[in-house]
Amino acid sequence: MPITVQLFVTCLADMIRPQAAIAAVHVLENRGIQVEFPERQTCCGQFSYNAGYQHEAAVMARNFVQVFESGSPEDSADIVALSGSCAAMVINTYPQLLYEDALQQRKSETEAREWKKRAEKIAHRVQEWSMWLDRHGEASLAPTDMSLPVVYHLGCHMRRLLPGSERAEEFLKDKGIDAREPENAEECCGFGGTYSFTEPVLSTALADDKLANIQRVVDDAQAVCLTSADLGCLLHLEGRLRRQKSSLPVCHVAELVELADQKKLTPAYVQELVRGGGE
Amino acid sequence: MLGVDETIVQQFEEKWQSNAGKLLHINHREELEDLILDLSAADAFKEKPIVVGGSLGQWEWIRTWNPEKVSIWSPGDDPEVFRHQCANASLGITGCAWAAADAGSVCLYSQKDSSLLPSLLPPIHVVLIAKDQIVLSFHEGMGKLYQDAHDQGLWPSLVKIVAGPSMTADIEGQLILGVHGPRDIYAVIIDDSIGIQPN
Amino acid sequence: MAGQLPFDERPWPERRDAALQNQTMRHTIGFVTRRFTLVKQEVYRANPDIEASRTVAVGQKRKAIHDLPELLERFRTQVEEHGGHTYLAARAEDAVDIALNIARTNQVKSVIKSKSMVTEEIELNQAFGKEGIAVRETDLGEYIIQLAHEKPSHILAPAVHRNRHQVADLFQEDAAQKKIAPPHSDDIEDLTRYARERLRQEFLQADMGVTGGNFLVAETGTLVLITNEGNADMVTSLPPVLVSIVGVEKMVENWTSLQEIIQQPAMSGIGRHLSSYTTMIHAPKSSGSAEGPEQWHVILVDNGRMALRGTKFEDVLSCIRCGACLNVCPVFREVGGHAYGSVYPGPIGIVETPLLTDFQILPELPSKLCTLCHACQEACPMDISLPQHIVSLRHIVIKRHLNSGMVGWTLKTWARFWGTASGYRRSISLARVMQRFYGKRRNASGLIPGMFAGWGQTREIPQVAPQTFHEWWQDRNQKGE
Incomplete structure (x- = not known):
């Protein structure tokens, strides 16, 4: 029986970078994995939660739990998220958030605990897309002799809140994507969800530091693009690059993995990815 | 002396040096005398006294060196006078209560018969360490301090642990030695079996 | 007190x-x-x-x-x-x-x-x-x-x-x-x-x-x-x-x-x-x-x-002032201690300053000086839950109405839309309308709703895709790809 996963596409991939999600689906299906997409999903609520709007986040979190509970017949398929940060939100935050919010909404202790239990069940099923792929369905793939240098940005939440994420770079290397972290890789790019809107000055100062280190990899290793498993960071950095008139391609890791699958891992195809998406 | 674990001594020496402490090996008592007089004979120090933090037990003979130049704290001395001597000294000598190998540190107690000032005010501090005073870990040394206080029924009013020379990185993060305390700190490790005892 | x-x-x-x-x-x-x-x-x-x-x-x-x-x-x-x-x-x-x-x-x-x-x-x-x-x-x-x-x-x-x-x-x-x-x-x-x-x-x-x-x-x-x-x-x-x-x-x-x-x-x-x-x-x-x-x-x-004893912030009192959280904090590295405005800078300062003074001073610290990167959490030898506390403090600031009304309006509206699938779809249509209205003009920040305006001051604003993933998926299912 084929493995089935449920895709959590995330709001940013859905609205702004659907080609990343489409690539993610193709990569999974290419490995014989059946992808389900519970269509009533919206957003994990992290923007609101991190800004201190816990009830507003809980509204979205409850929707998430309900959607993914009913999305699969046996309710046990892994949920693969197209963002490390969103995966961490569901895993680390939902159970306590839904418990506390239920009590805040004057629900009974029993009902609050029930929400917590439901959230925990969901949390156990969630994994970031590339980490999931690394753990499943890769054994059969032949090794590659391609090697395309790219700058890899491992986002803070994936790095610090998802155990095992240090493998992410290796996973890409196995596919011929020569992922290189910039200097001071562990330093935040300044995105920070709502922080990027509410404190644009510092957010941008941090982006500029990050981009300077990224540019060094581009110069020294002829890296052809900037990639990450987190679109939030990527859109923030891309927005800054474009404002600075830089044309460095920016793409989600799923897009590169799809190119690798198609044996199209070349600078020209990477360029095309971005043109295809941007217009 | 039996039971001295040379690997502990070696570990202390390595760690002490990595803390920017200096190390002196001596084989004979005369060497110690020469060494200390050498250290204190630099031009800037010529006329200045050497101060000693207390009757150093088996090193009491230091008194015989040069009574003009060497001042040793003894209970009943005038603290003001001794402090003045320390403030002007070229070099201070103390013993220690214990030393810890893993941290490269020495521990000094301030008691009636031992003063910390020679370890603090002169630009050079020489600390004499008997091999059997070196314990494996700082943790263990702290336990010894507690035990000593209990055994004596009295806590030293001040205890000082030194793990390297006085240092700062307060200007541009650059490491500089010798801010308020000594700039040079020498550990002299003494093995009683090599004839350091007084004649 | x-x-x-x-x-x-x-x-x-x-x-x-x-x-x-x-x-x-x-x-x-x-x-x-x-x-x-x-x-x-x-x-x-x-x-x-x-x-x-x-x-x-x-x-x-x-x-x-x-x-x-x-x-x-x-x-x-x-x-x-x-x-x-x-x-x-x-x-x-x-x-x-x-x-x-x-x-x-x-x-x-x-x-x-x-x-x-x-x-x-x-x-x-x-x-x-x-x-x-x-x-x-x-x-x-x-x-x-x-x-x-x-x-x-x-x-x-x-x-x-x-x-x-x-x-x-x-x-x-x-x-x-x-x-x-x-x-x-x-x-x-x-x-x-x-x-x-x-x-x-x-x-x-x-x-x-x-x-x-x-x-x-x-x-x-x-x-x-x-x-x-x-x-x-x-x-x-x-x-x-x-x-x-x-x-x-x-x-x-x-x-x-x-x-x-x-x-x-x-x-x-x-x-x-x-x-x-x-x-x-x-x-x-x-x-x-x-x-x-x-x-x-x-x-x-x-x-x-x-x-602070007996509150969920009690662990803050375990701080040994080692400075490890300051040293790893990307924001601290950008602005240094003075920008924090009081005695204690860095992540611990963000948390302690409002807590010690019961929010009487500098209530902006938790939201303005932290990207929630969690580096401080990793660095703190005393396991103080700094990022969680910062989120909690942001929440308290909102409850006490010490924050910007604009951010509140935006996030409340956002939750109203995105709490359901239909609201989510409506918001995407709305975003497309807005986008057509302001086009690709740079510095169109005045036309962007609520707190999103801040983004455009320094960065190009991402465009809503012509076809969302949701739409692609439906399309594909209909075509029976």
Whole structure:
């Protein structure tokens, strides 16, 4: 029986970078994995939660739990998220958030605990897309002799809140994507969800530091693009690059993995990815 | 002396040096005398006294060196006078209560018969360490301090642990030695079996 | 009861912009904090057994905070038995009054001080200055900023925002005023030598010494001080009157607890097993001793701390001021300590400043100075839940209506739309309409709703895709791909 996963596409991939999600689906299906997409999903609520709007986040979190509970017949398929940060939100935050919010909404202790239990069940099923792929369905793939240098940005939440994420770079290397972290890789790019809107000055100062280190990899290793498993960071950095008139391609890791699958891992195809998406 | 674990001594020496402490090996008592007089004979120090933090037990003979130049704290001395001597000294000598190998540190107690000032005010501090005073870990040394206080029924009013020379990185993060305390700190490790005892 | 902390009157954007324009500060802060972080990681890597000790220390410290009232009593009894004096100061102003009284009683004219964050908290120097008592900071960094009339920019390296030339200017000016020989050059070695000689006389002549404290041991009545320069040893050994002003939370229960925790500040702060000097004070000078103060006074400062016990923020009181969270914080590396506007900068400052003062000052700290990158959580040797606390504080700020209404409006509207699938679809249509309206014009921020406007000031705004993934999926299913 084929493995089935449920895709959590995330709001940013859905609205702004659907080609990343489409690539993610193709990569999974290419490995014989059946992808389900519970269509009533919206957003994990992290923007609101991190800004201190816990009830507003809980509204979205409850929707998430309900959607993914009913999305699969046996309710046990892994949920693969197209963002490390969103995966961490569901895993680390939902159970306590839904418990506390239920009590805040004057629900009974029993009902609050029930929400917590439901959230925990969901949390156990969630994994970031590339980490999931690394753990499943890769054994059969032949090794590659391609090697395309790219700058890899491992986002803070994936790095610090998802155990095992240090493998992410290796996973890409196995596919011929020569992922290189910039200097001071562990330093935040300044995105920070709502922080990027509410404190644009510092957010941008941090982006500029990050981009300077990224540019060094581009110069020294002829890296052809900037990639990450987190679109939030990527859109923030891309927005800054474009404002600075830089044309460095920016793409989600799923897009590169799809190119690798198609044996199209070349600078020209990477360029095309971005043109295809941007217009 | 039996039971001295040379690997502990070696570990202390390595760690002490990595803390920017200096190390002196001596084989004979005369060497110690020469060494200390050498250290204190630099031009800037010529006329200045050497101060000693207390009757150093088996090193009491230091008194015989040069009574003009060497001042040793003894209970009943005038603290003001001794402090003045320390403030002007070229070099201070103390013993220690214990030393810890893993941290490269020495521990000094301030008691009636031992003063910390020679370890603090002169630009050079020489600390004499008997091999059997070196314990494996700082943790263990702290336990010894507690035990000593209990055994004596009295806590030293001040205890000082030194793990390297006085240092700062307060200007541009650059490491500089010798801010308020000594700039040079020498550990002299003494093995009683090599004839350091007084004649 | 809420405590009192001094604060910078300048609004946040002004503090921030001043910091961002100070390239010297940003460069040095970046250099120093990254180096501290690196050596800390190395010392932990090279000594895997530290981790076990650290875990024990955390547990014992939590328990000490839980038992704090009882431990304070034990500590006070012990110190008094050894001939010291103790005082409990509820608020900053009480601590100042107690210290001033001690100074007046002893007709103190000059005071030497080793570094103490609590005395920054209670603004001791200013109060003594008003009484005509000269206070001299003796930590090199503190001495520099005292000459410059500034506040510390890093709890371990207070003058890290100044370069050698700026320090040299300060010392030249000081030397001219005192009619003494100025430093030989701008060389850091020469500058340090100048400070050594200049401060040595003050050490020997001072009437009173003031220290902070790194740990208090309830069982034995011991105060522990940690420095690298040796100035705390001067302060505890030389003046006849010693006043130690210490936050109540510095308490550990017994000697065993001290053994576990005593190396943590150096290990986590500067990546060494120990700082150069660890000094333990147990009692005033006994007759016949060469050194030590004739009087020893310990002022235990509450100033908003005790009120945190029993709340979810209680673990904040476990902070040992090692500076590890500052050193890893990307925002701290950008702006340094002054931008935080009060005594405690960095992640711990974001959390403590509003908590100690019950949000009376600087309520913007949790939202403006943290990207929630969780680096501080990883770095804190005392396992303080800094990111979780920062989120909670943001929540409290909203509940108390201390934040921007615009952000609130946006996030409430957002939740109304995105709590359901249909609302989510409507919002996407709406976004497309808006996008057509403002087109791809740069600086269209005025046309963008709510808080999103901030993005466009510095970055191009991402476009909603012609076909969302939802739409693609439906399309594909209909086509039966």
